[in-house]
Amino acid sequence: MTRTARRMFELLEPICLVTFLSDECNDELAALGHRTYWDGYFASRAAPLGRVPAEVVHAAFYNFADGEVARHIPSAWETIPPEASVAARQRGSAASLRRILGDELAGSPGLVRAADLTTQAAMLAPTVGRMMFAGMRTLPVPTDPVARLWHSATMLREHRGDGHIAALLSAGIDGTEAHVLSAIDMGIHPPESFGRVHHLPEPRLAAVMAGLRSRGLVDAGGHFTDAGRETKQRIETVTDELAAPPYEALSAAELDELIAALEPITARLVATGSQ
Template structure:
């Protein structure tokens, strides 16, 4: 088969819906909050930061996650580890995600394609080097589940965090800060920054200062939208992100990549239909 897109971009479109399950299926938050957590953001940080263990400071998690506003991580870490443990959070997150996927996929969850895709994705994910990828490396140290749906979700999550670590590198190379990354993305899809979910809650003065800084660098115009330079910066970030995400897929042959794409297509389509974005 001939594919005009880079492999990493082609696979991102198929893998990302699986990696997004913790954030779009209620079962994950419900399982985590049953541990005694206070709200969905507690659940987010408990589930995603758990591979680092209970003693890593909020400042370190803030640095690795990259795109949270100052102080947001510290509102949840380390307090969540007074309420539960990283081991319990990892187990609850996995259990909730599997339940959410099974609800959405129905009979497809037990199709042999799920197990096949999980094995290929896992081989790709575990072939990638961990150097320079803190979150991916931490997740690599977590035991791999055996149940096919859980295995597929875990492999997709590994690849999502591998890509995310590379995306941070691409943003830093372009000089785009964490909050700026949200503004850049919002404007690139035609949404005013103050309406974008990840930054709309920030104080107006704080968000305006970010926008003003990007305007002063020529990324945003007087009309509030991206300039040609801003659009070019966004394209360079995405291109480098794709390039840095290629390594895992080199472990698979072209025929295996085609089989993987075929197996993932209905799974991803079902997830997208349930949670369009």
């Protein structure tokens, strides 16, 4: 099932990326009154958890530097109810998918079937130990097929993300270190230039790199050592293993059907960079 989990990640991730890369979602959140992209991001993604403090959101999201969440939560909810941010996120994401896919794909029987099977997998997966996934599971499932596909794909993304955090914790890798390892894996050099961490204070980044070097994961040039490469691969393998349970709820025939239905949808999204 780990191979299936990896394949489903490849197929579903471009569906989820419209939320972060396309204009419609940001426009919907801005229209509510969110002042910046990150206000809307934190308010809408964290909203299923309820009006929790920044410390809880920081723990659930895991990979943001100290203080980043607190710049947006709870202030982003002071005048805009969390429920409104969730609804805007869904509207904008579904609108992006419809635009990118066009009438033919967005209205196809294959998309409807993909939405149904993705929802089935997400709704039958266990929530224990899955904070973000459990939060998403409390939201109503949309009746519109395009919105339902996005919603269920995003549920499964959060399910995988919760498992990824568990894998990082078990490997002793914190959120900032995880970004550095991902940057190295993607061939970004120096890894400190990666967009998710480059804005951090230089002393903080220097300390992160020094820590990774002292543990034998990164060499003096900012590249993987053998141990670092093995650690990164082990994290990905454990993540795939922990992401498998939703797909165990589907039969082999249903999985084949789901993959076949998603492939043309994902291909269109990948061709546009999900924008």
